[in-house]
Amino acid sequence: MIAGIACLVVAIFIWQWRRTATGARALFVFLLALTWWDLTYALFWAGIPGPKPSFWLDLTYLGVVITPAAFLAFALQLTNQVDRHRSFPYIVLAIEPALVLASLWTDPWYGLFFTHPRDLSRGMISTGGPAFWVNVIYSYTLVLLSIGLILSRVLRSSEIYRRQAILLLAIIGFAWLNSVVFISGLSPLPDADNTPFAFSLAAIGFAFALFRYRLLDVIPIARDTLVERMDDGIIVLDTQNRVIDINSAARSLLAVPTDLTLGKPGENLGIVWHAAIGVITSSISAHTEITITTTTQHYVDVRVSPIQDRHQQLVGRLIVCRDITERRRLEENLRKSEEKYRLLSQELEQHVQERTAELQIANLSLEKALKVRNEFMATMSHELRTPLNGIIGGLEMLQIPRYGELTAKQRGAVEMIEKSGKKLRDVINDVLELTALQSGTISLDPCPCAVDMMCTMALETMRSQAAQKRQQIHFTISPEEIVIQIDERRLYQLLKHLVSNASKFTPDGGEFGIKVIGDRNAQQVMVTVWDRGIGIAVQDLPRLFQPFVQLDARLARQYEGTGLGLALVKNLAEVLSGGIGVESDLGHGSRFTVTLPWVE
Numbered sequence: 001m002i003a004g005i006a007c008l009v010v011a012i013f014i015w016q017w018r019r020t021a022t023g024a025r026a027l028f029v030f031l032l033a034l035t036w037w038d039l040t041y042a043l044f045w046a047g048i049p050g051p052k053p054s055f056w057l058d059l060t061y062l063g064v065v066i067t068p069a070a071f072l073a074f075a076l077q078l079t080n081q082v083d084r085h086r087s088f089p090y091i092v093l094a095i096e097p098a099l100v101l102a103s104l105w106t107d108p109w110y111g112l113f114f115t116h117p118r119d120l121s122r123g124m125i126s127t128g129g130p131a132f133w134v135n136v137i138y139s140y141t142l143v144l145l146s147i148g149l150i151l152s153r154v155l156r157s158s159e160i161y162r163r164q165a166i167l168l169l170a171i172i173g174f175a176w177l178n179s180v181v182f183i184s185g186l187s188p189l190p191d192a193d194n195t196p197f198a199f200s201l202a203a204i205g206f207a208f209a210l211f212r213y214r215l216l217d218v219i220p221i222a223r224d225t226l227v228e229r230m231d232d233g234i235i236v237l238d239t240q241n242r243v244i245d246i247n248s249a250a251r252s253l254l255a256v257p258t259d260l261t262l263g264k265p266g267e268n269l270g271i272v273w274h275a276a277i278g279v280i281t282s283s284i285s286a287h288t289e290i291t292i293t294t295t296t297q298h299y300v301d302v303r304v305s306p307i308q309d310r311h312q313q314l315v316g317r318l319i320v321c322r323d324i325t326e327r328r329r330l331e332e333n334l335r336k337s338e339e340k341y342r343l344l345s346q347e348l349e350q351h352v353q354e355r356t357a358e359l360q361i362a363n364l365s366l367e368k369a370l371k372v373r374n375e376f377m378a379t380m381s382h383e384l385r386t387p388l389n390g391i392i393g394g395l396e397m398l399q400i401p402r403y404g405e406l407t408a409k410q411r412g413a414v415e416m417i418e419k420s421g422k423k424l425r426d427v428i429n430d431v432l433e434l435t436a437l438q439s440g441t442i443s444l445d446p447c448p449c450a451v452d453m454m455c456t457m458a459l460e461t462m463r464s465q466a467a468q469k470r471q472q473i474h475f476t477i478s479p480e481e482i483v484i485q486i487d488e489r490r491l492y493q494l495l496k497h498l499v500s501n502a503s504k505f506t507p508d509g510g511e512f513g514i515k516v517i518g519d520r521n522a523q524q525v526m527v528t529v530w531d532r533g534i535g536i537a538v539q540d541l542p543r544l545f546q547p548f549v550q551l552d553a554r555l556a557r558q559y560e561g562t563g564l565g566l567a568l569v570k571n572l573a574e575v576l577s578g579g580i581g582v583e584s585d586l587g588h589g590s591r592f593t594v595t596l597p598w599v600e
Contacts (some may be wrong), residue, residue, distance in 0.1 A: 004038030023077040030070035037063030065097035068142040075146035103131035233321035241266040298325040392421045430564040437571035444487040451482040455514045458495035462503045474513030482518045485599040494572040497565045498529040505533035528593045536584040545570040
């Protein structure tokens with residue numbers, strides 16, 4: 001009776017706390033069968049009256065035939081041979097017990113279970129018939145098959161689960177050998193079948209396995225091919241912080257003591273427990289990094305996740321440990337690189353600041369020098385122009401008859417001096433004009449200006465010179481009337497310089513002219529001064545608008561000039577809010593296009 005109650009207690013515990021684990025339901029049925037076997041057998045020997053003398057013994061066989069089948073189902077599930085949710089294997093296992101019970105309970109009519117009348121004074125059946133011996137052989141076959149399955153698990157399991165499997169073999173092996181001894185007639189108590197008591201002791205062994213080795217807490221489902229082969233360390237703790245699983249990677253990575261076995265407290269994990277106890281014992285997901293120093297120092301990322309059952313109750317913790325030494329090394333190298341580049345950036349920034357300060361000083365010095373130069377040029381040009389005007393005026397007076405007639409030779413000399421003086425005066429005026437433009441001191445007087453009139457005036461200044469060189473002058477404008485707001489004097493000055501250059505660099509018998517195109521939509525007027533002259537080499541174009549630059553610098557130059565004309569044109573175009581561009585084909589002529597805003 002006590003043995004049956006013990007089996008029932010263990011069965012209830014499994015159903016209450018472990019029934020979702022692999023193998024738990026089959027083990028529950030196995031323990032219930034043992035409970036039935038023990039209790040009905042105890043009622044028979046206690047002499048409790050029934051409808052017939054063999055009533056309690058006949059009921060006992062309900063547990064006898066179920067026990068081996070249930071144990072085989074447990075072994076199949078434990079070793080992952082069948083899915084516990086598929087019913088077909090268990091229906092097959094139920095066929096033989098049903099046939100045996102039918103032959104037992106119909107034996108008075110068919111005589112398949114007993115060959116002679118039963119002796120109820122003895123526990124051993126000495127008059128067993130065909131059905132009895134078929135059941136004995138079948139039951140032992142199932143038990144041997146179960147032991148074989150569990151033994152295969154022992155051989156394939158890691159060290160952690162091998163202890164569980166060996167304990168199961170020891171428990172079942174003891175009960176099976178005891179039954180063999182009883183059937184062979186070698187039992188020291190020949191009148192009593194102690195098989196149920198042996199299996200009940202096995203139930204006590206299962207209870208020990210449940211609490212000592214955490215049987216059914218974590219079943220090794222494909223563990224050898226999954227957990228044991230993972231590079232990350234895996235540790236499983238129960239709610240009392242006892243170790244119920246740890247793989248080889250965790251042992252190696254965390255330097256876990258070699259004597260750590262399943263079921264020991266987490267304190268035995270060693271370094272990792274003391275370094276990460278705050279997150280290990282947390283009831284929520286947690287994470288930390290620890291340093292482990294053995295023969296070398298390495299860093300470990302420790303992540304803890306709670307394990308909950310279907311009722312959201314905490315049943316344990318999963319600890320995943322990953323070696324992040326290489327990552328930390330890369331992060332450190334990256335940090336050093338960032339620090340290096342930060343220092344280089346600071347040095348570069350400081351160098352740029354220093355260079356900027358130097359350039360600012362240089363710019364200030366340059367601006368000061370330009371200002372001094374402009375002032376000097378303005379002063380000198382003014383001082384030169386005043387006496388020069390007096391000289392030119394005096395020469396003009398000499399040519400008046402009231403001062404006396406000049407000889408032909410004298411008149412030629414005076415005219416030459418006057419011509420040179422006027423050229424010098426033009427140069428001085430150009431210098432003064434360029435200085436004013438560059439210094440920004442020039443003032444504008446915008447007014448409505450007819451572009452065609454300004455172009456005609458500029459061309460007329462070159463009419464006599466063009467006639468002497470037999471040059472043809474052209475002028476076109478589209479639309480015919482273009483009136484813009486602009487400083488007339490500055491526009492005329494700009495056009496005069498361009499037309500003068502066009503005539504100067506066009507050979508005798510050539511042609512030059514002005515072409516004006518107005519675009520009201522774009523609000524701009526393009527004035528192009530063109531010629532069929534000598535043209536400009538491509539490599540000389542960048543120097544074209546620089547002051548005092550003559551492209552033909554030979555000592556005996558065919559074309560005279562100071563190199564200020566185009567510099568003045570460029571500055572005048574910019575002062576008038578416009579710009580200038582040039583196209584030239586060496587030996588075939590040039591086109592200077594001034595773009596001006598069309599403001600009415």
